[in-house]
Amino acid sequence: MNLIETWLRQIKGMDLEHLQKTLESYSAFGPLPGILLPFAESFIPVLPLLVFVAANANIYGLFLGSLYSWIGVCSGSLLLFWLSRKLGGHFGGWLRRRFPKAAKLLGYIERKGFTPIFLFACFPFSPSALINVISGLSGISLRSFVLAILMGKAVMIFTVSLLSFNIGDLTEQPWRILLALVLLAVMWFGGKKMESRYQT
Secondary structure, X not given: OHHHHHHHHHHHOOOHHHHHHHHHHOHHHOOHHHHHHHHHXXXXXXXXXXXXXXXXXXXXXXXXXXXXXHHHHHHHHHHHHHHHHHHHOOHHHHHHHHOHXXXXXXXXXXXXXHHHHHHHHHOOOOOHHHHHHHHHHOOOOHHHHHHHHHHHHXXXXXXXXXXXXXXXXXXXXXXXXXXXXXXXHHHHHHHHHHHHHHHO
């Protein structure tokens, strides 16, 4: 247990440069470290996801780094959702009866479906592990959750990667900020359209 705590403290305390050097030392494992670290953050939210995403972009390149981060984050989120739904059993019903505010939150997620999950997934500082568990306990459809997570995490990861990739060049390339905003709008409208098609 002490070994795990020490390991977690070391990872939490890493800066981007240190993490990049560490990941590069595991280059023999290919993209696996770049996928596993974001995956682990889904279950251990104290880990620095933004640092992982930025490091992946600068080690593997903008597009491959974003892809590896996206695969890791989405896999972890979907697995946590599935575990919550399978193992939660009647816990969601108990929460509704015992805590009226929890009932309102679960009802809101069920009514609104795609939108709140997508928006939470887009923001890097949102409590994603908690959202995944609550979504699993709610009655939201698997299709809506998967769509919202895949698209929302794509926006978040690509935006962070785009803004942190060769960050020194950002002032000379303001189009990267504009592209990130356009991507957010396109994914939100596209997701809403797809969700309405599936629900009809």
